[in-house]
Amino acid sequence: MDFIWFLLIGAISGWLAGQFWKGSGFGLIGNIIVGILGGMIGGWLAGKLGIFGDGLFYRVLVSAGGAWVLLFLISFIKKER
Numbered sequence: 001m002d003f004i005w006f007l008l009i010g011a012i013s014g015w016l017a018g019q020f021w022k023g024s025g026f027g028l029i030g031n032i033i034v035g036i037l038g039g040m041i042g043g044w045l046a047g048k049l050g051i052f053g054d055g056l057f058y059r060v061l062v063s064a065g066g067a068w069v070l071l072f073l074i075s076f077i078k079k080e081r
Helices: 002-021 027-049 056-080
Strands: none
Touching: 002 027, 002 056, 027 056
């Protein structure tokens, strides 16, 4: 059951990041991938900044923030080429 929550939080986070970044999502699989990677980035950043919390809302927010950072970095790298 934890794995299903993991995928669901990843999908929601990726979708939220897509809405704020470009105004559209990336499809279900793309949202899950961006959300999961964003969750790792967001969790790492939150730990470094001393931001800790618990619950579904906190996890989605941290994952979406990390996904947004990931999309920003990808966009920045694409512009450099």
